[in-house]
Amino acid sequence: MKNKYSIFALIKNAFTYHENWQRAWRDPLPKKEYDVVIVGGGGHGLATAYYLAKKHGMKNIAVVEKGWIGGGNTGRNTTIIRSNYLWDASAGLYDHALKIWEGLSQELNYNVMFSQRGVMNLAHNLQDVRDLKRRTHANRLNGIDSVWLNTEEVKKFCPIINTSPNIRYPVLGGTLQKRAGTARHDAVAWGYARGADAMGVDIIQNCEVKNIKRNGDSIEGIETTKGFIKAKKIGVVAAGHSSVIANMVDLKLPLESKPLQALVSEPVKPIIDTVVMSNAVHAYISQSDKGELVIGAGTDAYVSYTQRGSHDVVEGTLKAILELYPIFSRMKMLRQWGGIVDICPDASPIISKTHIKGLYFNCGWGTGGFKATPGSGDLFAHTIANDEPHKLNADFNINRFVSGDLVDEHGAAAVAH
Amino acid sequence: MFLINCPYCGERDQSEFSAGGEAHIVRPKQPTELSDDQWAEFLFMRKNIKGVQFERWNHAHGCRKWFNMIRDTSNDKIQAVYKMGEKPPIK
Numbered sequence: 103m104k105n106k107y108s109i110f111a112l113i114k115n116a117f118t119y120h121e122n123w124q125r126a127w128r129d130p131l132p133k134k135e136y137d138v139v140i141v142g143g144g145g146h147g148l149a150t151a152y153y154l155a156k157k158h159g160m161k162n163i164a165v166v167e168k169g170w171i172g173g174g175n176t177g178r179n180t181t182i183i184r185s186n187y188l189w190d191a192s193a194g195l196y197d198h199a200l201k202i203w204e205g206l207s208q209e210l211n212y213n214v215m216f217s218q219r220g221v222m223n224l225a226h227n228l229q230d231v232r233d234l235k236r237r238t239h240a241n242r243l244n245g246i247d248s249v250w251l252n253t254e255e256v257k258k259f260c261p262i263i264n265t266s267p268n269i270r271y272p273v274l275g276g277t278l279q280k281r282a283g284t285a286r287h288d289a290v291a292w293g294y295a296r297g298a299d300a301m302g303v304d305i306i307q308n309c310e311v312k313n314i315k316r317n318g319d320s321i322e323g324i325e326t327t328k329g330f331i332k333a334k335k336i337g338v339v340a341a342g343h344s345s346v347i348a349n350m351v352d353l354k355l356p357l358e359s360k361p362l363q364a365l366v367s368e369p370v371k372p373i374i375d376t377v378v379m380s381n382a383v384h385a386y387i388s389q390s391d392k393g394e395l396v397i398g399a400g401t402d403a404y405v406s407y408t409q410r411g412s413h414d415v416v417e418g419t420l421k422a423i424l425e426l427y428p429i430f431s432r433m434k435m436l437r438q439w440g441g442i443v444d445i446c447p448d449a450s451p452i453i454s455k456t457h458i459k460g461l462y463f464n465c466g467w468g469t470g471g472f473k474a475t476p477g478s479g480d481l482f483a484h485t486i487a488n489d490e491p492h493k494l495n496a497d498f499n500i501n502r503f504v505s506g507d508l509v510d511e512h513g514a515a516a517v518a519h
Numbered sequence: 520m521f522l523i524n525c526p527y528c529g530e531r532d533q534s535e536f537s538a539g540g541e542a543h544i545v546r547p548k549q550p551t552e553l554s555d556d557q558w559a560e561f562l563f564m565r566k567n568i569k570g571v572q573f574e575r576w577n578h579a580h581g582c583r584k585w586f587n588m589i590r591d592t593s594n595d596k597i598q599a600v601y602k603m604g605e606k607p608p609i610k
Contacts, residue, residue, distance in 0.1 A: 354566065357565065405540075414520070504558075506555075
């Protein structure tokens with residue numbers, strides 16, 4: 103049984119200089135067989151395992167991770183959480199996640215530092231204004247809080263923004279979702295890992311999947327660097343490497359994997375207490391609790407699995423940041439990194455069964471999967487346990503690329519994720 | 520970020536080029552006879568290889584010509600560049 107984290111546990115452990123805290127999760131060797139194996143120990147995969155154990159009563163579950171948990175895109179994103187999506191299907195999916203976020207720290211007994219500091223999306227031209235106003239109305243019809251702010255209101259909400267009409271991309275207004283915000287990305291992975299482990303889920307790190315063994319139209323198990331593991335069901339949540347897994351069973355997915363970059367500055371005193379996104383110039387910014395500015399850039403425009411990204415992409419983003427926030431002109435950037443994101447043609451995810459029995463895919467989150475972590479895990483667990491989708495992820499099946507029933511968030515809402 | 524040897528202009532920075540996705544995906548000759556599955560395959564489904572991939576590139580900020588390239592997507596090393604219509608120099 104896991105010790106509960108509380109103020110009393112903190113005081114008690116202070117007497118032993120915090121040297122006797124229990125391990126947050128075990129480090130087991132793989133068993134011969136599992137009912138469900140989740141491939142990928144990021145936030146989404148760990149959440150899937152957690153909800154399979156918690157809500158669907160499954161006991162014999164493993165999560166296999168080629169590196170360490172949360173070392174992939176879970177630890178590489180800019181931690182933005184919001185649900186102000188245009189289409190009904192997306193609004194349902196992302197707001198489901200946001201509602202779970204609101205109680206997640208209590209549920210996991212792990213502080214994920216969820217902070218509803220608001221997310222503001224800026225409009226820089228008349229088409230942006232029309233699109234964002236339309237999105238505000240669509241959000242409200244779906245019960246998602248969203249308001250339109252004019253230029254003065256934007257300035258009032260975030261005073262360091264340059265609202266001069268004479269800049270290259272002037273701020274003509276923006277939308278604000280107050281329930282949106284940020285969370286501590288590592289804590290999400292660790293919290294779910296601890297919660298899943300407490301219910302008996304085996305989290306197996308440094309265990310890379312080399313092949314998926316198939317028997318006709320069903321799966322038998324996975325070949326890994328730690329040997330063969332038999333599995334009744336396999337849920338693949340491998341983000342940028344989803345196609346690599348899919349190619350093992352000759353399953354083609356509509357994905358392209360690209361490096362997405364982010365960077366942080368040196369830490370400074372509190373200067374920006376919200377998240378500001380700007381889709382037209384592709385720059386978004388917030389400040390971490392440590393004081394670093396967290397800046398998101400765009401993807402490289404070609405397929406690559408190198409977790410680096412190009413310099414010109416960062417340069418473009420920082421130019422936009424400097425024009426919008428002249429106060430940052432002498433800030434020094436501390437670190438830059440890239441993560442490999444798998445992008446669908448319609449920029450919406452896939453949470454779906456496949457034509458191979460017992461094989462499920464949760465992928466295509468592209469540049470915006472972090473915000474959906476709890477909802478994605480919950481719905482994917484439902485899909486695996488029942489062998490059919492929940493009504494909230496029914497629209498996000500693989501077959502939509504055959505039927506043409508796409509959830510076209512990319513073009514329709516012009517959302518940066 | 521890398522240099523690309525355009526078959527028409529020579530070596531230039533990658534930022535001058537735009538990627539056109541996987542190469543040698545043949546446009547269907549009889550579009551009206553295609554099933555939905557075949558359309559999906561042509562339009563959307565990609566191998567998205569980690570490793571040696573055949574792809575199309577366009578020298579967008581240069582000669583604006585299309586060409587083919589063989590690149591290892593795991594380290595961005597370019598193995599060959601060849602013109603449209605030519606057979607790939609490596610299998």
